[in-house]
Amino acid sequence: MDTQQAIRETPEPVTPGDRPPRLGRVPFVDNTAAMLRDPLGFYDRAGAHEADMVGYSVAGTTGCFVCHPDLVEQVLVTDADVYEKGQLLQDTLGQFIGEGLFLLEGEEWQQQRTALQPAFYRERIAAYGDTMTEFADRAAAGWSDGQRIDVLPHMQSLTLNILGKTLLDVDIETTADALEPLLDALRTRLDPRSLSAYLPLWVPTATNRAVTNSLAEFQSTLDDVIAARQREDEHAREARDDVLSLLLSLDDETMDRERLGHQLLTFLVAGHDTTALTLTYAWFLLANNPKRQQRLHDELDATLGERQPTPEDLFELPYLDAVLNEVLRLYPPAFTVFRQPTEPVTLGGYELSTDAQLTLPQWLVHRDDRWYDAPDAFRPERWDDDLEASLPDYAYYPFGGGPRHCIGMRFARMEAKLALATIAQQYAVEAVTEPPLSLAMQITLSPTAPVEVRLRER
Template identity: 35%
Template sequence: MAVLQTLHKGLPPGPRGTLVGGNLSQIGPRRVDFFLELARTYGPIASFRAGRWRLFLVSDPSLIQQVLVTDARSYVKHFGVRTFKPVLGNGLLTSEGEFWLAQRRLLQPPFLKAQVLSYAPVMAELAEAMLAKWTPGKSVNIEFEFSALTSAIALKTLFGLDDHGDRERIDSSLRLTFALLTVRLDALFQLPLWLPTAANFRLRRAIADVNAVIDGFIAQKMSRPLGSDLLSTMIAAQREDGTRMTPQQLRDEAMTLYLAGHETTALTLTWSWYLLSQNPEAEKTLVEEWRRVLNGRAAQASDLPSLPYTSAVINESMRLYPPAYVIGREATADLELGGYRVKKGYTILMSQWVNHRDPKYFPEPERFRPERWLDGLAARLPKFAYYPFGGGQRLCIGVHFALMEAAIVLATVGQKYKFTLDADAVIDIMPQITMPPRYGMPATLARR
């Protein structure tokens, strides 16, 4: 009772909304702008409503740590993540409790740092294979090119499979699925998926396409001797009671890991090249580092400690354009946070887009300044001032994989080619479960 007596009465400050929709009309398609304005106007803990959902946006690093670490057992993934369950299933991203913990332990070994290092040659080899298909003057969509590459890398390293063309089908279906689910998430009322509406029909068809490709990956793997890749590990894994993963569990984890294994890194590379194209001095410094260390050859894992500016560019890209831009948790009991009562069922949002633009930790926060990372900034920051891969026990399982892949691909590709954005290109963000460019990233290739 002593703790409860110290709580503020009522809700944290926030914008007024309408009786039915709350603040839905204010959130809009660029919801990150709403989050940023909310934090800057109302402070480290702000309140708003989206339809029937009461949400707190928390931007103080110590409060974020309380949610993701200290009180983690009293929260589950929020309604936004659950909206994407029709495509992600009950994989690592969406599952909870003991089931999640058992799956995490099962899937962890292939992502340990020592094992991840063994994937580096494949990453460089596939990057060079992509380069062999490029020609100077060719018009490309940067996002498409790097999505294709990181998809091929994920299939080879995680699933032990070569890309035979199904990748384009699944990526197209995934993009449509996420767009339709985002519209569904933003709706005031969500109609049951079984209703025969045009939107539900399109969504069910897109999900069926995704499932067919993933099922094909699994069937292809099961038709041959199992190897040491992650998919083989999942198929062969046996629990203490002698049971194995069901076909549905295999599908859910394969879908989640395929998405996490390529989409976020592709976006990091896409936004990195966009930022470099707008900051020629930073690109010049980067190229000089590659020439000094690599002298034209593909990057290897052993080179990465000698490429600090490359790492700085990747860190700065993920600061300004974090592939995952918001984390949400729903309270499973009445709690306290920042002096306010968090009732059971309330949702706490924590936005990397907001925290990564805090001028207290990042002077000139909207400027692309990779050099800010060269003097030990990462070690000086509070734990949740910069968290592109989340945090706590649910820290992204593929963090080492993603960082190594981004550095190897950036250096291997960047030594050979540069990108010039089309003069009429319109660059904007499209916040979904990740944050791709709304209209792609059209550019022209030029030899370095």
């Protein structure tokens, strides 16, 4: 596909000094109220604008949606060195994970990324396969024929168990007890519809108090985890190769207690909810598309029979791969990527200053009918004929791109596929919750009500 041909025409050619078309009919009117009422609708209205760049202004910030794959690529890859994560993310997440890999910038980020990369090498991740399958099997063992389940909490405990065992090797029962209240409080605080999202943490709202208390609880659990590691003899410590031990082995000066807390919270937040949501949306879509579910079962039966899947088997399961691609296209848990230029830049012909908050929304680009036929339909088979090779590079980017792409991508894809395969070998799912899903844009794209399915033993 010739993407240059497909760049949408702006009403007039862009000339120096022009601004992108703006959301809202009345010029210079702030979009805060619309964004607060319905963030998802706000994104959809930007999409309906049918322009590749759409300006907006929320809570005093100058924002711009960037909706063309070539422009997304320019920001994330080609010109990556003149963009940072930006003030919006620093303001909302900085006090919790500002010292973690997700938000660090420059030299410090590079140093941490290089140090942590070995935990995500292909061979290392393949070694986690058995743990992933085992925990998925254990989750299914607790279910029975005809049972109706609220999917997300089951998937959250599954992905937390897997993450705890494989990447952190911590006592996850204790960590989960401290982590879940913190995550719940953070989800509420960072929901753009909640008042707390716009207030500093010291303002004593009920949500802020809950965040502060649960953060203290989490920190103290973390202290126990670190102390236990430090009590281990050198031999035991050297034998470990999990993310926590890589962090602890870094120079003390670069890895103080606060930074360690931010790093661990980064991995727990980034690595557990995202994959749990992916699996939840997968069960929802399969339950509501029985023929596609049947095709998945047929592939699993033909390739695996009753045998548990291994990482090598995943190469022989193309439809499973297509199902995952399609789930992440329709419901990308990371629904947008934020960036802010560090110097004046030109993007899509427009001159942008350093206060521009750029929103690169997977939620819109993944459903753009210039790249996808029937973009709202769940059709895993669209990936059969190597669709990915014919798409513009950044028409599909559930894991971001460029130097800041998701470090856990390979881990997450393997985990999701092994969990889907293991559970689908044992159960079919029938729809209880039907489309459309009611969704909220919190830290991740999350359902606002239980997503339920009924289990049928196979």
